[in-house]
Amino acid sequence: MTTAPLISLTWTDHVTGRQGHLVIDRLVRGVSSGGLRMREGCTLDEVTGLARGMTMKEALHYDPRKRYIPLGGAKGGIDCDPRDPQAYGVLVRYLRAMRPYIERFWTTGEDLGLTQDIVDRAVAEAGLVSSVQAVYPLLDDEAAARRRLADAFAVEVDGIGLDELAGGCGVAESVLTALDRAGVSREGTRVAVQGFGTMGGATARFLARAGLKVVAVADVKGTIANPEGLDVEALLAARDAYGTVHRTALRAHDAELPAGAWLSADAEVLVPAAVSYAVDTANQARVTARWIVEAANMPVLPDAEDLLSARGITVLPDVVVNSATNAWWWWTLFGDIGADADEAFAHIRRSMRALVEQVLTRAERDGTSPRVAAHAVVADRLPVIAERLGWYA
Incomplete structure (x- = not known):
């Protein structure tokens, strides 16, 4: 690539x-x-x-x-x-x-x-x-496909649009797959999320509902933290259009910390879900989590990932983890799934679990990182796609 x-x-x-x-x-x-x-x-x-x-x-x-x-x-x-x-x-x-x-x-x-x-x-x-x-x-039937996608965008689940939840469902399933493979209980596993917009907010919701404890959430105003777990639903309800949480929603024991505090949170899983280049060679030393799961695009710099890996911290790469957002559009438009939340979530979970399992299995087999393994899967598939469909046409 x-x-x-x-x-x-x-x-x-x-x-x-x-x-x-x-x-x-x-x-x-x-x-x-x-x-x-x-x-x-x-x-x-x-x-x-x-x-x-x-x-x-x-x-x-x-x-x-x-x-x-x-x-x-x-x-x-x-x-x-x-x-x-x-x-x-x-x-x-x-x-x-x-x-x-x-x-x-x-x-x-x-x-x-x-x-x-x-x-x-x-x-x-x-x-x-x-x-x-x-x-x-x-498309085989453009009118039907466009109607199906429009109907899917009109679906809401507990006040949040299906289109805003699809990507977070995929990120959460990536986290759960890694925990299950490692034999780590979901119940009580602690998570810190950087970014509380579409991707970060949805990821936090799915993980909290799966039994994990979201202990820190960062937005542009800073980090909201509680070692006993945050009320994710209350924070979601208090967001503005840019994912900033109104602080009036905080409870008595929720602390307001500096923006970068999420990185050193006492948690097993970190989910950077905001900007690119969030984790660099300097601040990676503050990470104590076991996994970094890239919900954002390119949040961990390559040199920082090398240092993290040397410390036994696994980075699940963005090209795998946040890919469900894009795939959900096309599964819906092309007709692999309908405009239904339960069907969409089931398809996303199935597909993401299979993909993460494949990448982690390849990483273990080849003695490489999950990112290198994902790139190897892509290198195998691109010639197959080109042979079937051509390079450009």
């Missing part, structure tokens, strides 16, 4: 001077898949790495028995704080500039800093049919 991407470009907004990037790492059947993020400081290198990761996520979910046939990998990124009053205008102009790619080659959706509602509204304002319209020609 070291080849240059197929397409790499940078756009400059003529109004604000802000820059946006698009990288298409690979096409399969002429189409690629990957979300659009918006954050201050987003770079082309970052988007390139994310696009390569999307190629791997797609390949990891390849199953010739399913209707969903993986696409290529891509990613978009805009260098702008999503809270900036000008951010929405920048987003609309970026989408207009990328219109030829969205119409034919790139399917996209929410990522860090953006919700699907905002993406959909901006897509319509930019004159596009849908953020995933490039995939429509590959």
Whole structure:
């Protein structure tokens, strides 16, 4: 996975001077898949790495028995704080500039800093049919598929949309699979989560309901901690649109700590679910957990992962752990599952458990890290996909 991407470009907004990037790492059947993020400081290198990761996520979910046939990998990124009053205008102009790619080659959706509602509204304002319209020609029945996906996005579970829960369900199942393989009881296993937006919040909910104890949650205001366990449902109900918890929801024994305190939490599992590059060679020394489970994209720097591994800390890689978000869209659109929460969660759990088991088994067999094992699985599958579907067309 070291080849240059197929397409790499940078756009400059003529109004604000802000820059946006698009990288298409690979096409399969002429189409690629990957979300659009918006954050201050987003770079082309970052988007390139994310696009390569999307190629791997797609390949990891390849199953010739399913209707969903993986696409290529891509990613978009805009260098702008999503809270900036000008951010929405920048987003609309970026989408207009990328219109030829969205119409034919790139399917996209929410990522860090953006919700699907905002993406959909901006897509319509930019004159596009849908953020995933490039995939429509590959569908057997476009009208039925679009209706099924729209129905799925309308499903809510305890006040949270199914689309916001799918990825967290996959992350949680990754954690549970690792615990089960290690013979560690779920009940009372302690977890710290960095980021309480779509992915972090959903992950915390699923883990708490599985019996684990969420002892720390970090957002932009700092870390909320309680060694006896936080009331995850109360915190979820007190979030704003950016995943920031209103502190009025805290209980008497919930402590407010600095933002980085989640990293050294007294927990068996850390779930970075916010920004990339959160764990570096310096702050990794503070980690005492047994597992780091990457719900965010690229949160652990490679050199930091080497140091963590040397200390016996296992990193479950993002290309595996957070891949259910993307896969759920396509399982639904192509018709492998319907617009039903129970069916979606069962399919996600089954698929993610099988994938994590495969990666961890390969890592043990080859004496490598889970990330190296995941890359090896991808290296096995990409030629199979290319032979069946071609490199580009």
